[in-house]
Structures are given as structure tokens and as C-alpha cells.
Amino acid sequence: xxxxLFKSSWLAFHVGIMAGFACxxxxxxxxxQPAPQEPESPAPRPAGDSFWVIQHPALLSSGxxxxxxxxxxxxxxxxxxxxxxxxxMTGPSNLETKARHVQATWARHCNVVLFMSSVRDDGFPAVxxxxxxxxxQLYWKTIRAFQYVHQHHLAQADWFLKADDDTFxxxxxxxxxxxxxxxxxxxxxxxxxxPFAKQGYMSGGAGYVxxxxxxxxxxxxxRTQACSHTTSVEDLALGQCMEKMGVRAGDSRDPAGxxxxxxxxxxxxxxxxxxxxxxxxxxCYYPIVEGPRCCSxxxxxxxxxxPELMYTLEFLTYHLRPYGYRYRFQPPLPxxxxxxxxxxxxxxxxxxxANATLPGGAGALPQIIPLGExxxxxxxxxxxxxxxxxxxxxxxxxxxxIPLCGKQELSNGV
Amino acid sequence: xxxxxxxxxxxxxxGGLFCVFVTLVGHIKMGHGTKAHHHEHHHIQAPxxxxxxxxxxxxxxxLSHSIRVYCIILVKPKDLxxxxxxxxxxxxxxxxxxxxxxxxxKVFDSIVLNTNDMWVMMRKAYKLAYERYKDEYNxxxxxxxxxxxxxxxxxxxxxxxxxxQPFYTGHAVKSGELEYVDGDGGIVLSIESLxxxxxxxxxxxxxxxxxxxxxKLSEDKQLAVCLKYTGVLAENAEDSEGKDxxxxxxxxxxxxxAMTNQPQQVxxxxxxxxxxxxxxxxxxxxxxxxxxxxxxxxxxxxFKDALVxxxxxxxxxx
Numbered sequence: 065x066x067x068x069l070f071k072s073s074w075l076a077f078h079v080g081i082m083a084g085f086a087c088x089x090x091x092x093x094x095x096x097q098p099a100p101q102e103p104e105s106p107a108p109r110p111a112g113d114s115f116w117v118i119q120h121p122a123l124l125s126s127g128x129x130x131x132x133x134x135x136x137x138x139x140x141x142x143x144x145x146x147x148x149x150x151x152x153m154t155g156p157s158n159l160e161t162k163a164r165h166v167q168a169t170w171a172r173h174c175n176v177v178l179f180m181s182s183v184r185d186d187g188f189p190a191v192x193x194x195x196x197x198x199x200x201q202l203y204w205k206t207i208r209a210f211q212y213v214h215q216h217h218l219a220q221a222d223w224f225l226k227a228d229d230d231t232f233x234x235x236x237x238x239x240x241x242x243x244x245x246x247x248x249x250x251x252x253x254x255x256x257x258x259p260f261a262k263q264g265y266m267s268g269g270a271g272y273v274x275x276x277x278x279x280x281x282x283x284x285x286x287r288t289q290a291c292s293h294t295t296s297v298e299d300l301a302l303g304q305c306m307e308k309m310g311v312r313a314g315d316s317r318d319p320a321g322x323x324x325x326x327x328x329x330x331x332x333x334x335x336x337x338x339x340x341x342x343x344x345x346x347x348c349y350y351p352i353v354e355g356p357r358c359c360s361x362x363x364x365x366x367x368x369x370x371p372e373l374m375y376t377l378e379f380l381t382y383h384l385r386p387y388g389y390r391y392r393f394q395p396p397l398p399x400x401x402x403x404x405x406x407x408x409x410x411x412x413x414x415x416x417x418a419n420a421t422l423p424g425g426a427g428a429l430p431q432i433i434p435l436g437e438x439x440x441x442x443x444x445x446x447x448x449x450x451x452x453x454x455x456x457x458x459x460x461x462x463x464x465x466i467p468l469c470g471k472q473e474l475s476n477g478v
Numbered sequence: 479x480x481x482x483x484x485x486x487x488x489x490x491x492x493g494g495l496f497c498v499f500v501t502l503v504g505h506i507k508m509g510h511g512t513k514a515h516h517h518e519h520h521h522i523q524a525p526x527x528x529x530x531x532x533x534x535x536x537x538x539x540x541l542s543h544s545i546r547v548y549c550i551i552l553v554k555p556k557d558l559x560x561x562x563x564x565x566x567x568x569x570x571x572x573x574x575x576x577x578x579x580x581x582x583x584k585v586f587d588s589i590v591l592n593t594n595d596m597w598v599m600m601r602k603a604y605k606l607a608y609e610r611y612k613d614e615y616n617x618x619x620x621x622x623x624x625x626x627x628x629x630x631x632x633x634x635x636x637x638x639x640x641x642x643q644p645f646y647t648g649h650a651v652k653s654g655e656l657e658y659v660d661g662d663g664g665i666v667l668s669i670e671s672l673x674x675x676x677x678x679x680x681x682x683x684x685x686x687x688x689x690x691x692x693x694k695l696s697e698d699k700q701l702a703v704c705l706k707y708t709g710v711l712a713e714n715a716e717d718s719e720g721k722d723x724x725x726x727x728x729x730x731x732x733x734x735x736a737m738t739n740q741p742q743q744v745x746x747x748x749x750x751x752x753x754x755x756x757x758x759x760x761x762x763x764x765x766x767x768x769x770x771x772x773x774x775x776x777x778x779x780x781f782k783d784a785l786v787x788x789x790x791x792x793x794x795x796x
Binding site: 072073074076077078079080081082083084085086087088089092130131133134135136137138139140141142168169173234235236237239240330331334335355356357359361362363371372373375376377378379380381382383384385386387388389390391392393 | 481482483485486487488489490491492493494495496497498501538542571628630631633634729730733734736737744745748749751752753762763765766767768769770771772773774775776777778779780781782783784785786787788789794795796
């Protein structure tokens with residue numbers, strides 16, 4: 065009996081040691097480690113979300129990104145004078161594999177960015193365009209995306225950029241190109257292709273940008289059925305609608321005649337030798353140049369960019385530089401830039417953040433506009449004037465207000 | 479029953495105390511370890527921005543011209559593609575760049591060393607460079623043809639460093655007791671280091687041409703051994719945030735690693751904004767780097783740099 069007791073005490077003692085050790089171990093680890101970061105938290109947020117002001121499902125830039133220690137006054141001025149809304153064509157299966165990297169890199173340089181998918185995603189966030197996925201859906205998605213942007217964001221931007229989730233864009237260079245124009249001009253820019261349309265059309269993959277007026281006309285074209293879903297070849301179809309609505313296909317080359325929008329990766333343009341039978345030769349509106357002169361120093365876009373190349377290009381463009389180097393190509397700011405109104409309105413961060421977390425909260429949820437049902441508008445097709453539109457008259461009034469609000473200086477050169 | 483539960487409780491208390499004890503000891507041990515490692519590594523840093531303000535244009539030009547870099551690129555016939563790329567790209571930004579090859583190659587001019595052994599090539603190249611150029615250049619940069627270098631950033635890094643001091647820097651690595659500069663990232667020697675190196679080359683005991691060991695050290699390690707005898711120690715080169723500026727991998731590889739290890743901060747975690755070298759580049763990638771570094775940039779971002787470097791003559795890719 066005594067032996068039995070002794071044994072169980074002994075056992076109890078050792079079990080006690082193990083239990084005490086285990087308990088204390090978990091206790092200590094629980095105290096030391098911070099709350100574990102789950103990759104899929106209950107309310108998933110966009111990459112680097114402290115940067116964004118979320119106006120669900122749109123992401124607003126909280127300020128144009130730049131390095132500490134640099135003088136980015138000119139870029140800042142253009143950020144407020146040439147407001148660009150970027151919408152990125154993507155899909156549910158590409159959100160994490162491709163769109164996420166766009167969100168982490170060049171999208172931050174847009175004034176407003178929207179990710180357009182067939183299915184709504186409140187965490188990313190992405191707009192659900194209520195289409196299917198696939199190459200044959202590209203034009204449907206494009207039409208609905210532009211209608212959505214027109215309905216919800218027309219006043220927030222001067223120019224409207226469409227890009228793919230494998231397009232890399234340098235927004236600051238796009239602003240420089242567009243500073244020579246006004247949002248009231250019916251014009252759009254991109255990598256110009258020549259076949260199938262008299263004035264040519266812009267390559268979809270290399271990205272294209274519509275002026276505010278061009279966007280109005282595109283939407284109006286669908287409302288009046290002057291434009292319709294003629295083909296699923298998105299870029300060509302859009303180009304044909306643009307032509308029909310009197311929107312000019314612009315020349316996006318730099319003052320030295322070099323292309324800025326590129327349909328391939330830098331390596332292909334700089335070192336590739338396209339075979340003479342390659343379709344590209346017959347498509348380019350302007351003569352193809354191979355080698356270093358293919359591409360402007362102030363390039364705007366590249367296409368077929370992998371996620372790794374996305375970060376690499378962002379690093380090469382915005383971060384790595386040769387110290388003290390006097391670049392050969394240093395074009396001045398276009399004169400027109402001085403005449404552009406400065407839009408200083410910044411989204412009110414706290415309010416927007418409060419609205420952002422809950423879907424179904426105060427922030428407006430995207431509403432899909434069925435085709436042919438956009439807001440009725442009377443738009444004279446060949447108007448170049450600035451009257452008859454509240455946004456335009458506001459913009460017209462601003463140049464008078466600005467001298468009272470603050471000074472603005474333009475510096476020449478880069 | 480009571481004795482059992484009291485034994486249990488006693489056991490628990492002892493177990494708990496033991497756990498706390500082990501944890502504490504573990505933390506102290508780890509902390510000690512990292513501190514010790516940190517101290518032994520030599521670092522030199524790029525100059526701060528404050529050091530370099532308030533200079534006139536003339537002063538900047540003068541300062542820029544005072545840093546003269548001679549580039550040695552060691553090549554072999556098998557490197558022809560890379561050789562061509564280096565010739566057409568970054569080497570144009572050296573004050574003078576010369577290719578030292580193992581044997582004569584018809585297509586390109588080079589200084590022929592008549593040996594296939596990398597260490598012997600390195601010795602001969604350094605010897606020749608010192609003999610010919612000791613009065614003309616104060617910094618000597620040695621690279622392989624798979625390396626891409628940004629000489630302007632090298633000069634910024636060397637700003638305010640006295641070339642009459644024995645500098646030996648690059649991507650420094652520790653191998654046992656020996657700290658050496660990894661040749662893949664490029665090797666920088668001041669004129670003083672090169673002078674001492676030339677002298678020790680004459681000493682066949684300390685710095686033999688043919689290593690007497692059964693297993694041979696790589697040439698960059700041998701260099702470190704020889705320099706150590708002259709009192710010159712390797713130092714790792716870093717920017718003002720402690721990031722390496724000489725890289726033994728390509729931008730693409732470093733980005734890929736950052737995407738795995740720091741997916742929320744890929745670019746911040748990847749590389750220095752003032753990086754000097756990357757390695758492991760294919761010839762095509764050198765042309766892309768040339769465009770990406772010297773041309774592609776966002777409009778409207780200006781910098782007040784202390785140095786001024788003009789683009790080289792007769793070149794269209796920078």
C-alpha cells in the first residue's frame with residue numbers, strides 16, 4: 065500500500081514538473097510575441113494601406129510619393145494640376161498574383177486608383193463590373209469600367225488612364241505629357257497603332273489615357289448608341305468609338321521623337337531585334353526604332369511586366385539614380401502648365417478612413433450601370449469651350465483664385 | 479491522495495521555475511551573440527547629405543574631378559558577350575577603363591596577360607595598373623564582366639575619403655578569420671592600398687603567385703591575405719542607412735528575395751538607392767540597367783547634389 069502511494073506521488077510530482085514547464089512556456093511566449101500577423105486578417109486591407117485614403121472601392125493617394133531629401137516641387141505641382149484617375153483591368157484570380165503588385169508600386173502615383181474586376185472584392189478593394197472573365201469580355205469590362213468611372217469619379221480627375229495588371233506606368237511622366245493639353249480637349253493618348261482605323265487607335269496593353277472630354281464623349285456614344293459593342297478587341301473597338309465621337313488620337317512621342325508608351329518590356333525594345341515578319345512592324349503608326357532610341361527617358365508605360373519586373377522598374381525609376389549626373393535630355397515644362405488650375409483639395413483622411421472599413425457602411429458601394437443607362441447629358445459634340453459644365457466653370461475660375469491662395473512657381477528643366 | 483496532489487503542485491512550481499530560468503538564459507545568450515558579431519565587422523559609410531551642401535558650381539566641378547577612378551575588368555574569351563556589353567555600357571563612365579584578358583582576342587583590344595589563372599591575372603593587372611597609372615588615378619576599381627557598376631555613385635561614396643589612406647572596400651564577407659571583399663561585387667582600392675599591394679607582391683612567402691596549399695583559395699581571398707600583411711583590412715561599404723552598396727547579385731534576384739522575405743516592403747528591403755554594383759547580369763540586362771539608371775526617371779524630381787558628372791562623349795545610351 066505504502067509503495068503504491070509512493071509511486072503515485074512520484075508520478076504526480078513529475079507530471080507536475082512537465083505541466084508547470086508547459087504552462088509557463090506558453091504563458092511566456094504569449095507575452096513576448098506580438099499579436100500574430102495573419103496574412104488573411106478579418107478585414108483585409110490594400111498593400112501599404114497607411115498610404116491610401118480609402119473611398120471604397122476607390123483608393124486615393126494621400127500625397128505624391130517622393131524620396132526624402134529631393135526637391136519634388138515640380139512633380140508636386142503637376143500632381144495637383146494634372147489629376148489622373150487610373151483604373152486597372154484585372155480579375156478575381158489575378159488580384160493577389162498581379163494586381164497586388166500594381167497596388168504596391170506605380171498605382172500609388174495616381175491621384176485616384178480603381179481595380180476593375182468581374183467580381184466585387186471589398187478587401188482588395190476591387191469593383192465588380194458584373195461581367196464574366198476572359199479575352200472576349202475585355203471590351204464589355206472596358207465599357208462598364210469607363211461608365212462606372214464617369215458616374216462616380218468624373219469631377220475627381222482631369223484624365224482617365226486604363227492599364228492592365230501587367231502594365232507598368234510612370235505617372236509623373238504621363239503628367240508631363242498631358243501638361244501640354246487641357247482636360248476639355250477631346251483627345252486620348254497611348255501607343256498608337258495604325259490598322260483598321262483612319263486615325264489609328266491605342267494599344268490596350270500599353271495603356272491609354274482619355275481626357276475628361278473624351279470620357280464624356282465615350283459614355284455619350286454608348287448612351288446614344290452611336291457606339292456599341294462591335295468587337296471584343298477592346299483597344300480597336302474603343303479607338304473606333306473615339307473616332308466616331310470626334311476624339312483625336314494624340315501623338316505621345318517626346319520632343320525628341322521617342323516613344324513613351326511601350327507595348328513590351330524595356331529589354332525587348334532596347335535589345336530585341338523584331339523579325340521583319342513580326343506583326344508589330346505593320347501595326348506601329350510611327351516608325352519603329354530599335355536600340356537605345358526606342359524609348360524616351362521620360363517613358364510612360366511598358367507591358368507584359370511580371371510582378372518581379374514591376375518592383376524592379378519602380379526601383380530603377382524612382383529610387384536608383386547616378387549621383388550628380390547631368391542627364392542629356394532635360395526638356396522644360398510646357399508653357400501650358402502655367403495655365404492649368406491647381407486642385408489642392410485633399411481627401412479628408414479621418415472621415416474617409418472611418419467609412420472604409422465596413423462594406424455597406426456610409427461609403428457608397430459601387431453600382432453597376434447597365435449599358436445604355438448613364439445619366440442623361442446634353443453634350444455638344446464639337447465643343448472646345450469651357451462653358452456649360454460646372455466642373456469646367458470651376459476650373460475656369462480657379463486661375464483667379466490661386467494668386468490669393470498661395471504662390472506657385474514653375475522651374476524650368478528637370 | 480493529498481500527498482499526490484501536493485507532489486503535483488510542487489512539481490508544477492519547479493517545472494515553471496525551470497522554464498523561466500531556461501528562457502532567460504536563452505535570451506541573454508542570443509543577445510550576447512549578435513552584439514559580438516556586430517563589433518568585429520568593419521563598415522564604412524557614404525557621406526551624409528549635410529556634409530555636401532553649400533558648394534558653388536565651380537567647387538562641385540573641382541570636387542568631382544578630384545576623384546579619379548581607373549577601372550580594371552578581367553576578361554576571358556568565353557566572356558565575349560559580357561565583355562561587349564560592359565564596353566558599350568557602364569565602363570564608359572570610368573575615368574579610364576581597360577580590359578585585362580587571359581589571352582589575345584581579335585575582336586577587342588585588351589591588355590593580354592597570358593595566363594588563365596584568375597589570381598595570376600589579378601596580380602598582373604594590379605601590378606601593371608600601378609606601374610602605369612599611379613600618378614594619374616587615385617582609386618582603382620576591379621570588376622568581372624558580369625558586374626554592372628554605377629561609377630558616379632562610387633565617386634559619391636569615395637567623396638571625403640582620403641586616397642592616401644589604405645582603403646580596401648566592396649561587399650565584405652567573413653570566411654573564418656579572414657575578412658575579404660567578394661570579387662563578384664567589385665573591389666575598390668585606394669592608391670595607398672595599391673602601393674602596399676605592389677610591394678607585397680615581391681614577397682613570395684607572404685604573397686606567392688602560386689599558392690602552396692593543396693586547396694586553392696579564390697583570388698579575392700588571396701588578395702585579402704596579401705593586403706592583410708601590409709596592414710590593409712577589408713571594410714564593408716554601406717549607405718547612410720546601413721544597406722550594402724556593392725551587391726553580388728542582380729537587382730532582379732534581390733527583388734525576388736525581398737518579395738519572399740519582406741512582401742510588404744519589397745523595394746525598401748531590396749537595395750540601396752545609392753547602389754554602386756550589381757552582379758550576375760546577362761549582357762542584355764546591362765543595356766536595360768543602362769537605360770534604367772542613366773535615362774529612365776520621373777519628371778519633376780530634382781536633387782541638390784554636391785558633385786557634377788557630365789555624360790560621356792559619343793554615347794547614345796546614357
